[in-house]
Amino acid sequence: MVIVGGGIYGCATAWHLARQGADVHLLEAATIASGASGGFGKRGVRANQRDLRELPLMRTAYDLWPRLADDIGACTGYERTGGIHLIERATTGTEGEIGAAETHARVQRDLGIPTEVLDPEQVRDLEPDVCHDVQAGLYSPLDGIADHTATTRGLAQAARRHGATVREDTTVVDLRRDGDRITAVVTDKGETVDVGHTLLLLNNTGAAALVRLLGTELPMWRVFPQALLLRPHGDAASPRHLLGHDHRRLALKRLPDGTVMLSGGWRGRWNAEHERGELIQENVDGNRHTAADVFPPLGNARLESGDASRAESCSVDEIPVIDTVPATSNVLVGAGWSGHGFAIAPAVADLLAQWVITGERPDPLRPFSYMRF
Ligand SMILES: Cc1cc2nc3c(=O)[nH]c(=O)nc-3n(C[C@H](O)[C@H](O)[C@H](O)COP(=O)(O)OP(=O)(O)OC[C@H]3O[C@@H](n4cnc5c(N)ncnc54)[C@H](O)[C@@H]3O)c2cc1C
Structure with a gap:
């Protein structure tokens, strides 16, 4: 499968899929953690005052964050500060x-x-x-903070160790279609990469443009x-x-x-x-x-x-869209994190990998359906 985007979502999902034996190609336009998942300092890992629909994800993430560094064999800088x-x-x-x-x-x-x-x-x-x-x-x-750049890079390394191909400096510019399936992505270098089972569009502010190629307009915009x-x-x-x-x-x-x-x-x-x-x-x-x-x-x-x-995608109701793309049978998109996507990423990425492998939408992701619009 192909994952577009080397931020926390692309890298965490690549790691989950690769360690379960999937053949994963991650394509990143610039470098790992060059988007919203990078930069100085730390990000809040916060449930307090989060949208209620995201709290079940954050409840799971509370359990995942303290052990993530051991799981991926890399520093996450996670601290439970309250x-x-x-x-x-x-x-x-x-x-x-x-x-x-x-x-x-x-x-x-x-x-x-x-x-x-x-x-x-x-x-x-x-x-x-x-x-x-x-x-x-x-x-x-139980709220805290974590080093977003180190976590994202650590996840990319862990995905590589499990056999994922992680390519930087590779922008996806077009999609090849056969009926309702996307068969390949086309890069800025004119190369065609076979999609195989599933295409995951986890490229934050770049997701809307690729989804538009498939005839759907995501209700999102970009902020800095x-x-x-x-x-x-x-x-x-x-x-x-x-x-x-x-x-x-x-x-x-x-x-x-x-x-x-x-x-x-x-x-x-x-x-x-x-x-x-x-x-x-x-x-x-x-x-x-x-x-x-x-x-x-x-x-x-x-x-x-x-x-x-660091550009971030915001959605009209301030929670993400995590769903299959309408009129396609093998494309998933996750974007529109609206400034608070980092903390829940370990939970969402695990669920996205389950969705790809089982073909069934996990219940905690139901509130983020595109159909709510
Ligand atoms: C300043 C700031 C503070 C924040 N604070 C918090 C916080 O305290 N707590 C919290 O939970 N969240 C916070 N967030 C939000 C959080 O960081 C983001 O929601 C999260 O990092 C998004 O991850 P991502 O993987 O979807 O996107 P990104 O990290 O942006 O990754 C997407 C990647 O896709 C690549 N890409 C785009 N288009 C293409 C293409 N066509 N082909 C190939 N690659 C492509 C980009 O180069 C980019 O690297 C903050 C965000 C910012 C900017």
Whole structure:
């Protein structure tokens, strides 16, 4: 089979399939982890405040992450830091009240995600340096962070060790069809690669263009999420947990080298001349000010680096499409992760491999059907 895309999804699915004896060809346009699955820092491995439809996947991923490094024989940088979703306002639109926090905590617990509501003192016990306006927190002790680049490269290596062919610098530009089957992919070098059993389109922002060749329009677009790296001043405090926020666009993680990674929904933009995503200064400033408001010791932190070059596909209802492509019998697509695809990838990739091997859609993937549109 052929897998298009060498991000966490392509590499993890290649590893699962190859170790079960499948003949796997993974084709990556640039290098492994050159898309959303690469770059500096770590990604949040978070269930707290995740879309409810993704929580069963995250429940499974909670079990997979701690042992993934041993399973693939490579570093993942996984740390179970615990995650706190900070609540400042008594009300934020229809959400954000303490009543909403208690309801969210109960529903998350019911779906297997340990979660408790913290009062202001409990928040400060866990995070002494958050601002005084924080009135509550939703705490998920099993949340954490992991090194996305190392994990993705480790998965590619593990797939290779199990016999998968992993090719970089190879862009899929066209598909050959025989009735409802895709028989081959055509690369930018004019080469034709036989698909065999199944074609998996796991190429994130590139998936919509290939699916369009098959007559289907995915309800997705591309964004360039902003990530910043701050160096706290002197011995200033830094966050001890993965921190999110109820109404501000903010995600904070402390990295092992003492820097703090800042993200949370701020965006860069496409630079057509240089053909890459770039930072927008106003958004860099906005993200830093928000971080300093919520976590004042970061007010004097130095900006070490920033990046908005990693494109991500967003879907119209902010959860992915993981499905067969209409009018085809051997093509699966997984895209539209909407900024939170990394954490659930180990669970989804395992299920995708099961789907390919058994021919049956695994139940936890049902909410992500294309037919919901
Ligand atoms: C700054 C940032 C912060 C994030 N934070 C989090 C977080 O905290 N927690 C979380 O869970 N998620 C987070 N995400 C989202 C997460 O990183 C992505 O959802 C995930 O990495 C997507 O993986 P992927 O394998 O689908 O895509 P990618 O890693 O983008 O891989 C797709 C690959 O396909 C290749 N490709 C494209 N078209 C073709 C083609 N035609 N032929 C061959 N190859 C092709 C590309 O070169 C690319 O390498 C974040 C994303 C960003 C950018």
